[in-house]
Amino acid sequence: xxxxxxxxxxxALSPLGxxxxxxxxxxxxxxxxxxxxxxxxxxLGxxxxxxxLPELAIVWNIRLPRIVLASLVxxxxxxxxxxxxxxxxxxxxxxxxxxxxxxxxxxxxxxVAFLPALPVxxxxxxxxxxxxxxxxxxxxxxxxxxxxxxxxxxxxxxxFFTALVSILKFLVDPHKLASIVYWLLGSFSxxxxxxxxxxxxxxxxxGLVLFLTRWRLNALSMGDEEARALGINVExxxxxxxxxxxxxxxxxxxxxxxxxxxxxxxxxxxRMIIGPDHRQLMPYAMAAGATxxxxxxxxxxxxxxxxxxxxxxTALSGAPFFIYLMNKGSRESWGR
Amino acid sequence: xxxxxxxxxxxxxxxxxxxxxxxFEVHPGQIMTVLGPNGSGKTTLFxxxxxxxxxxxxxxxLDGASxxxxxxxxxxxxxxxxxxxxxxxxxxxxxxxVLTGRAAxxxxxxxPSRHDRLVARQALATMGVEGLADRPYTQISGGERxxxxxxxxxxxxxxxxxLDEPTSHLDFRNQVVVLSSIRTLVGDKRLTVxxxxxxxxxxxxxxxxxxxxxGRGTAAQGPPRExxxxxxxxxxxxxQVEFLSGNGLEMVCPKLG
Numbered sequence: 001x002x003x004x005x006x007x008x009x010x011x012a013l014s015p016l017g018x019x020x021x022x023x024x025x026x027x028x029x030x031x032x033x034x035x036x037x038x039x040x041x042x043x044l045g046x047x048x049x050x051x052x053l054p055e056l057a058i059v060w061n062i063r064l065p066r067i068v069l070a071s072l073v074x075x076x077x078x079x080x081x082x083x084x085x086x087x088x089x090x091x092x093x094x095x096x097x098x099x100x101x102x103x104x105x106x107x108x109x110x111x112v113a114f115l116p117a118l119p120v121x122x123x124x125x126x127x128x129x130x131x132x133x134x135x136x137x138x139x140x141x142x143x144x145x146x147x148x149x150x151x152x153x154x155x156x157x158x159x160f161f162t163a164l165v166s167i168l169k170f171l172v173d174p175h176k177l178a179s180i181v182y183w184l185l186g187s188f189s190x191x192x193x194x195x196x197x198x199x200x201x202x203x204x205x206x207g208l209v210l211f212l213t214r215w216r217l218n219a220l221s222m223g224d225e226e227a228r229a230l231g232i233n234v235e236x237x238x239x240x241x242x243x244x245x246x247x248x249x250x251x252x253x254x255x256x257x258x259x260x261x262x263x264x265x266x267x268x269x270x271r272m273i274i275g276p277d278h279r280q281l282m283p284y285a286m287a288a289g290a291t292x293x294x295x296x297x298x299x300x301x302x303x304x305x306x307x308x309x310x311x312x313x314t315a316l317s318g319a320p321f322f323i324y325l326m327n328k329g330s331r332e333s334w335g336r
Numbered sequence: 337x338x339x340x341x342x343x344x345x346x347x348x349x350x351x352x353x354x355x356x357x358x359x360f361e362v363h364p365g366q367i368m369t370v371l372g373p374n375g376s377g378k379t380t381l382f383x384x385x386x387x388x389x390x391x392x393x394x395x396x397x398l399d400g401a402s403x404x405x406x407x408x409x410x411x412x413x414x415x416x417x418x419x420x421x422x423x424x425x426x427x428x429x430x431x432x433x434v435l436t437g438r439a440a441x442x443x444x445x446x447x448p449s450r451h452d453r454l455v456a457r458q459a460l461a462t463m464g465v466e467g468l469a470d471r472p473y474t475q476i477s478g479g480e481r482x483x484x485x486x487x488x489x490x491x492x493x494x495x496x497x498x499l500d501e502p503t504s505h506l507d508f509r510n511q512v513v514v515l516s517s518i519r520t521l522v523g524d525k526r527l528t529v530x531x532x533x534x535x536x537x538x539x540x541x542x543x544x545x546x547x548x549x550x551g552r553g554t555a556a557q558g559p560p561r562e563x564x565x566x567x568x569x570x571x572x573x574x575x576q577v578e579f580l581s582g583n584g585l586e587m588v589c590p591k592l593g
Binding site: 086089090091212213214215216218219221222225226227228229230231232233234237240271275276277279 | 386388407408409410411412413416417419422424425426427428429432435436437439440441442444445446447448492
């Protein structure tokens, strides 16, 4: 009984714990006590820390925005993963596999390279929603979407948009190319408060809708016909959920680049612990997504003397996880 | 109550309708069984009754109103469906599955309330399976699943229930258990039930009316004993059959060779 209550509580509180560690652990070591003092003075206005301390700038202007941004992106990718897995009745899809991320990447690259007038966020959102509907349309057969075709069409859409990104990379001028390439690897190294602000609008709005509609996913995941018989306007609800997921993912990708596998791994792990009821699953997956992303990013910062792109860390852990899922019993993961 | 007038449906690309000019009424407290070979339009009829598919002509009235003219949530408050071959992608608990029956009563941005949970729990109790509430739905037996799905229809609080082959995956005993509890439920709660069956003997035992579909228009309809006859079954299924009787029961048997 203790265990049943303790583990969910641990997941819920984990973003704070990991965030706190990430604040003082880094290339420039800051004493935990000093971190606490800085946070107290900045947030609560208690005590004063000298304005010219380098630690103040490192903690408040570099590490904290980076941690907040990583949390937002992790929560967004994880919430989108939960939603897409529920809507498509498929535990193997995530924003990355379904092509949303690749679509958003193309939107961002297009905006950076050739259309500076189009805000990166908007462009990322538009192309991620285009990508998800192409993948969905390709997989739809006689009104129902089966699991394997959906994963395959996601692969096709991903490959297509990745190819489009390659064309852009080929055409763009070399100065912009470097920033596009680095950004595609997925990284939080350029995080600052303005990036946090930019991401929080889309992630907040999309995430709020996904959070509020989470119980619907239980009924929607029963399949289109059954959901209609239960009284659900399937087309409208599905459109709303996919659009909200795309908004959250598009906003996340526009500040962090492509970070794969989070939306697949985190919902799976949390489902194993919390159970499949989306009413519980969604908030815990959001918290765990934030934790995982901050954790992975802190590793990326500290593992080597370089600031490794965090996308490399998630991909390195995600690929074996996917293989594990595939082997774990075809019935459970692939189903029918 | 469900009323059907002049209902016809033709599949895309087909010249002749799968059923033509169907007329029937099923009243509260009654069970109508739909019999017919595979492809004779039994499931199609259900799609028309719930308003999911548009018939060529004719109308369906659920408590006096057409399902095509109301939002899905209103249809769901009048008619609930037990689907054939039900397989959710995640191992939801039985309670979570029954709660999805409340979807028509719960807003898009809301979650089930205390009242919704109570209704779901009572529905499980009515079907005698409240002990299963916390079990994973994917791990209970086929007979238990049918009971849970019927409980979900009760939680939906619709006066009409459609069951698509409720006995198809059940063993000999569970077929009888499930149909008996439907029979009891219909009497107690004055529900209107339409179900598809394959076994004419179960139809004889458990229905008030029978609709026999042939895939080429209606073959016959009326009280079970008048519809399930040697001539009708031979005409529709193309199979020689024999009737056996004894102890006040009648049974259909296929005649071999």
